[in-house]
Amino acid sequence: MYYVGIDLGGTNIAAGVVDENGRIIHKDSVPTLREREYPEIIKDMAMLSLKVIRDAGLEVKDIKSIGIGSPGTPNKKDGILIYANNLKFRNVPMRAEMQKYINLPVIIDNDANCAALAESVSGAARDADHSIMITIGTGLGGGIVIDKKIYSGFNYAGGELGHTVIVSGGKLCTCGRRGCWEMYASATGLIEQTKEAAQQYPDSLINKLVDGDLSRIDAKTAFDAAKQGDEAGRKVVDQYIVYLAEGITNIINIFTPQVLVIGGGVSKEGEYLLKPLREIVSRDVYGKDVPQTSIRVAELGNDAGIVGAAMLGR
Amino acid sequence: MYYVGIDLGGTNIAAGVVDENGRIIHKDSVPTLREREYPEIIKDMAMLSLKVIRDAGLEVKDIKSIGIGSPGTPNKKDGILIYANNLKFRNVPMRAEMQKYINLPVIIDNDANCAALAESVSGAARDADHSIMITIGTGLGGGIVIDKKIYSGFNYAGGELGHTVIVSGGKLCTCGRRGCWEMYASATGLIEQTKEAAQQYPDSLINKLVDGDLSRIDAKTAFDAAKQGDEAGRKVVDQYIVYLAEGITNIINIFTPQVLVIGGGVSKEGEYLLKPLREIVSRDVYGKDVPQTSIRVAELGNDAGIVGAAMLGR
Numbered sequence: 001m002y003y004v005g006i007d008l009g010g011t012n013i014a015a016g017v018v019d020e021n022g023r024i025i026h027k028d029s030v031p032t033l034r035e036r037e038y039p040e041i042i043k044d045m046a047m048l049s050l051k052v053i054r055d056a057g058l059e060v061k062d063i064k065s066i067g068i069g070s071p072g073t074p075n076k077k078d079g080i081l082i083y084a085n086n087l088k089f090r091n092v093p094m095r096a097e098m099q100k101y102i103n104l105p106v107i108i109d110n111d112a113n114c115a116a117l118a119e120s121v122s123g124a125a126r127d128a129d130h131s132i133m134i135t136i137g138t139g140l141g142g143g144i145v146i147d148k149k150i151y152s153g154f155n156y157a158g159g160e161l162g163h164t165v166i167v168s169g170g171k172l173c174t175c176g177r178r179g180c181w182e183m184y185a186s187a188t189g190l191i192e193q194t195k196e197a198a199q200q201y202p203d204s205l206i207n208k209l210v211d212g213d214l215s216r217i218d219a220k221t222a223f224d225a226a227k228q229g230d231e232a233g234r235k236v237v238d239q240y241i242v243y244l245a246e247g248i249t250n251i252i253n254i255f256t257p258q259v260l261v262i263g264g265g266v267s268k269e270g271e272y273l274l275k276p277l278r279e280i281v282s283r284d285v286y287g288k289d290v291p292q293t294s295i296r297v298a299e300l301g302n303d304a305g306i307v308g309a310a311m312l313g314r
Numbered sequence: 315m316y317y318v319g320i321d322l323g324g325t326n327i328a329a330g331v332v333d334e335n336g337r338i339i340h341k342d343s344v345p346t347l348r349e350r351e352y353p354e355i356i357k358d359m360a361m362l363s364l365k366v367i368r369d370a371g372l373e374v375k376d377i378k379s380i381g382i383g384s385p386g387t388p389n390k391k392d393g394i395l396i397y398a399n400n401l402k403f404r405n406v407p408m409r410a411e412m413q414k415y416i417n418l419p420v421i422i423d424n425d426a427n428c429a430a431l432a433e434s435v436s437g438a439a440r441d442a443d444h445s446i447m448i449t450i451g452t453g454l455g456g457g458i459v460i461d462k463k464i465y466s467g468f469n470y471a472g473g474e475l476g477h478t479v480i481v482s483g484g485k486l487c488t489c490g491r492r493g494c495w496e497m498y499a500s501a502t503g504l505i506e507q508t509k510e511a512a513q514q515y516p517d518s519l520i521n522k523l524v525d526g527d528l529s530r531i532d533a534k535t536a537f538d539a540a541k542q543g544d545e546a547g548r549k550v551v552d553q554y555i556v557y558l559a560e561g562i563t564n565i566i567n568i569f570t571p572q573v574l575v576i577g578g579g580v581s582k583e584g585e586y587l588l589k590p591l592r593e594i595v596s597r598d599v600y601g602k603d604v605p606q607t608s609i610r611v612a613e614l615g616n617d618a619g620i621v622g623a624a625m626l627g628r
Contacts, residue, residue: 073601073603073604075604082603083603128468129468130467130468142568144568146460146465151460151569152570153444153569153570153571154442154443154444154570154571154572154605155570155601155604155605155606156604157570157600157601157604158567158568158569158570159568160567160568160600160601161567161568163567163600164478164564164567164568165480165560165563165564166479166480166482166493167481167482168480168481168484168493168498168556168557168560170482175598175600176598177563177598179480179482184482243482246479246482249479249491250478250479253472253474253477253478254456254458254472254473254475254478254568255465255467255472256466256467256468256469256470256471256472257467257468258468283490284489284490284491286471286474286477287387287469287471287474289387289396289397290387290389290396290469290470290471291468291469292469
């Protein structure tokens with residue numbers, strides 16, 4: 001049996017046919033054209049699903065279910081997307097709309113949850129029953145996998161690991177609270193910390209790398225400067241890793257998963273990020289006389305969305 | 315069928331016979347005499363178990379299992395208590411020792427986890443599949459119940475909700491980290507905050523309530539002063555509730571349980587604590603367009619240890 005997974009993004013709709021082991025057989029994509037009304041977007045999702053099934057040499061009867069990963073909060077039980085900020089969807093009956101075109105079970109979930117499930121099935125956490133994935137991007141997404149299944153609470157709105165306060169009374173977060181981990185450990189937070197350092201140390205390599213144009217600073221800039229021995233860059237990276245480690249240690253003290261997976265652009269820094277991060281976490285973690293959580297970089301990259309959505313039906 | 319639950323504390327060993335519904339049929343206790351070696355203490359636990367079974371009018375064959383709730387970290391799989399700070403136990407083969415005296419399955423777990431399970435079976439969270447319990451005492455204990463079962467990670471050391479940093483770089487915690495929630499929201503934290511206010515406002519009612527002897531301040535003092543209109547007391551209580559709410563909101567954003575149960579002495583403040591707490595949490599929580607977590611006071615009191623330990627075998 002095979003599964004269709006759809007990764008509904010603000011820019012593209014990607015869909016793929018995935019086997020039992022979380023391997024993509026065939027995939028394709030179309031632009032989301034996000035300003036459209038939901039019936040049009042969902043019709044495109046259904047047509048793309050039929051196309052990838054056909055192009056994979058299969059028929060609808062070979063497919064067990066269609067999974068959809070989307071930003072925002074799903075009502076999994078009723079197959080309704082409660083909201084999706086990128087798309088301005090509100091209470092969209094996704095399952096019912098899809099089933100106008102394809103007579104298959106339709107399961108929906110949050111994209112960060114789907115990524116975590118994908119890494120659990122065929123990625124960096126495939127050997128773990130319990131794993132947590134954080135995705136470091138514009139925000140800081142979280143996905144909790146317990147016994148190889150997504151855990152998202154009784155209302156499907158849990159797993160918001162980025163929206164946990166680690167700096168009481170700290171920076172104002174988009175969610176309205178002050179001091180959320182997301183404000184310090186997301187790529188956005190890192191960029192802000194890098195800009196502050198560039199202003200504080202105008203002669204630093206950070207400034208040279210962007211020709212003095214601070215708007216060109218991205219989540220790599222401080223790491224690039226630090227790797228070339230720049231003091232300001234090193235300070236930013238050191239402090240950033242402390243923030244990242246604080247939240248990760250919190251998660252480990254709560255969940256002690258076998259594996260904690262880090263995804264998103266910043267995770268590409270690899271050992272330069274992971275080595276000091278692991279040192280802080282192993283120093284700070286609560287339970288020391290027990291087997292320890294393994295911290296790993298995500299393996300599936302952009303495919304995680306399709307794979308995880310497909311595996312919702314497994 | 316019935317279950318025996320043992321609550322192993324630093325002062326007393328309490329044991330009870332509990333029915334399928336989490337109701338205590340009969341209970342009894344003996345002093346722990348904690349300075350003794352573990353074989354003696356465990357022998358007393360076994361003898362007490364046999365006594366409560368007999369005094370309940372039952373026989374060993376009527377009992378399905380014996381559960382033991384203990385401070386510290388268990389290895390549930392092997393029935394070994396890895397450590398228990400109160401008792402200076404290290405790698406104690408609890409199951410094997412107990413089975414020298416009684417031929418029944420023996421299951422062990424952390425006391426905070428047992429309390430959470432008890433509230434889930436027959437206490438404040440009996441209507442919830444997913445519930446979290448925090449116990450506000452000397453420390454800040456946590457117990458996670460998912461699908462009516464304790465979740466404590468792959469190494470049984472999870473659920474340490476008190477050891478999550480909410481004040482980056484804050485007060486030094488007993489665990490070695492800085493800014494753990496336990497330092498701010500435990501009874502110990504509240505007492506410290508009350509003492510600081512007493513020093514800052516020497517004319518406050520706080521000082522009068524303890525006749526100027528700050529060593530007599532306990533976790534009720536600030537609440538008592540605040541209820542009588544004292545400004546310093548009110549400030550302490552307001553700030554304490556903010557700290558408590560910050561950690562609770564974090565937990566809800568992660569788990570969105572149906573019910574979050576608050577146990578321990580401070581929970582006896584009832585609505586005076588809960589009303590402002592619920593207001594902050596409902597303002598700050600991430601998912602607002604979804605069913606909300608209910609925050610409740612624990613119902614089982616000291617019996618939670620026996621009931622939860624017994625229910626480990628259910």
